[in-house]
Amino acid sequence: xxxxxxxxxxxxxxxxxxxxxxxxxxxxxxxxxxxxxxxxxxxxxxxxxxxxxxxxxxxxxxxxxxxxxxxxxxxxxxxxxxxxxxxxxxxxxxxxxxxxxxxxxxxxxxxxxxxxxxxxxxxxxxxxxxxxxxxxxxxxxxxxxxxxxxxxxxxxxxxxxxxxxxxxxxxxxxxxxxxxxxxxxxxxxxxxxxxxxxxxxxxxxxxxxxxxxxxxxxxxxxxxxxxxxxxxxxxxxxxxxxxxxxxxxxxxxxxxxxxxxxxxxxxxxxxxxxxxxxxxxxxxxxxxxxxxxxxxxxxxxxxxxxxxxxxxxxxxxxxxxxxxxxxxxxxxxxxxxxxxxxxxxxxxxxxxxxxxxxxxxxxxxxxxxxxxxxxxxxxxxxxxxxxxxxxxxxxxxxxxxxx
Numbered sequence: 001x002x003x004x005x006x007x008x009x010x011x012x013x014x015x016x017x018x019x020x021x022x023x024x025x026x027x028x029x030x031x032x033x034x035x036x037x038x039x040x041x042x043x044x045x046x047x048x049x050x051x052x053x054x055x056x057x058x059x060x061x062x063x064x065x066x067x068x069x070x071x072x073x074x075x076x077x078x079x080x081x082x083x084x085x086x087x088x089x090x091x092x093x094x095x096x097x098x099x100x101x102x103x104x105x106x107x108x109x110x111x112x113x114x115x116x117x118x119x120x121x122x123x124x125x126x127x128x129x130x131x132x133x134x135x136x137x138x139x140x141x142x143x144x145x146x147x148x149x150x151x152x153x154x155x156x157x158x159x160x161x162x163x164x165x166x167x168x169x170x171x172x173x174x175x176x177x178x179x180x181x182x183x184x185x186x187x188x189x190x191x192x193x194x195x196x197x198x199x200x201x202x203x204x205x206x207x208x209x210x211x212x213x214x215x216x217x218x219x220x221x222x223x224x225x226x227x228x229x230x231x232x233x234x235x236x237x238x239x240x241x242x243x244x245x246x247x248x249x250x251x252x253x254x255x256x257x258x259x260x261x262x263x264x265x266x267x268x269x270x271x272x273x274x275x276x277x278x279x280x281x282x283x284x285x286x287x288x289x290x291x292x293x294x295x296x297x298x299x300x301x302x303x304x305x306x307x308x309x310x311x312x313x314x315x316x317x318x319x320x321x322x323x324x325x326x327x328x329x330x331x332x333x334x335x336x337x338x339x340x341x342x343x344x345x346x347x348x349x350x351x352x353x354x355x356x357x358x359x360x361x362x363x364x365x366x367x368x369x370x371x372x373x374x375x376x377x378x379x380x381x382x383x384x385x386x387x388x389x390x391x392x393x394x395x396x397x398x399x400x401x402x403x
Contacts, residue, residue, distance in 0.1 A: 148234025363398025
């Protein structure tokens with residue numbers, strides 16, 4: 001095993017994004033599933049000195065940093081130019097999407113307007129009902145094949161080299177860590193920066209391993225070996241998890257149970273100390289614009305999908321204005337105050353991160369390098385009692401080895 005890569009894996013800092021398998025012209029690692037159901041790199045050859053430097057600067061498992069910040073930067077949300085909520089105007093796109101179909105609508109518009117010739121993103125595997133594969137979409141049908149959240153390991157960057165070898169301009173859709181990795185690599189490789197016109201992120205609460213999906217299936221009453229098709233979300237909002245067996249049986253589970261009670265317990269350690277669940281390095285970030293009860297807790301009752309949209313760059317702002325003008329999406333102006341109500345989990349995980357990092361550090365656990373992420377300023381937006389609880393909880397979990 002390459003020592004540089006092995007250090008990331010043994011310290012439980014690997015995210016499984018696959019950027020290390022694509023960042024060099026001559027591949028140095030390949031991605032495979034570990035025993036606990038996470039994607040992990042396996043070495044093909046050793047890194048040279050310059051490759052080690054590039055890896056250490058790009059790998060989001062060990063380094064996430066804003067190179068520069070301007071007046072659009074906010075401590076909790078990162079760069080913000082505009083906040084809105086809305087949905088795709090196309091009923092099919094809205095229904096198949098996890099929230100309001102905005103991400104799919106943007107991808108379809110970019111393809112149909114010929115601003116890009118391909119969109120790199122994740123779709124379900126044809127060969128394994130639980131796994132995800134990277135796909136270069138060229139049509140509306142291609143895009144919709146990947147609509148709906150996939151709460152399992154995903155490596156959309158695994159086909160980065162394929163995009164570079166093909167003609168045309170591309171858009172990328174991925175988790176915040178995927179986008180951060182690609183944005184960082186763009187700083188070192190100009191050909192990648194020229195190749196990708198737009199980076200779009202969906203907000204993420206962490207990646208569960210495949211063992212989590214299999215546990216959902218077992219709770220549904222099936223053995224994982226019986227399953228021929230599995231959907232995590234989509235076809236409604238928030239949409240039901242649905243399993244179908246080889247012999248035609250099926251079962252569904254509501255989102256609050258599948259994610260809140262099962263999948264969320266199978267996250268990898270690095271996701272629990274993530275500094276960016278909201279896609280700070282993207283041009284546009286999207287998420288569920290949850291309705292909430294009187295206590296501020298998100299409501300997961302089935303409804304027509306609604307997306308929270310945060311525009312982070314001038315390129316993203318121009319794209320959003322374009323799709324609204326062409327009536328591809330419907331948006332209503334919102335605010336970060338409203339966004340906090342719609343995504344309370346993302347707010348608290350950012351505002352308590354510094355306390356949790358300190359707790360894990362004092363429990364002798366390795367933590368990544370985060371710079372210019374606004375962690376100190378974000379921490380100040382939370383009461384001391386919450387910070388103390390976050391610190392104590394992480395310290396105790398770290399001591400017990402229970403992440």
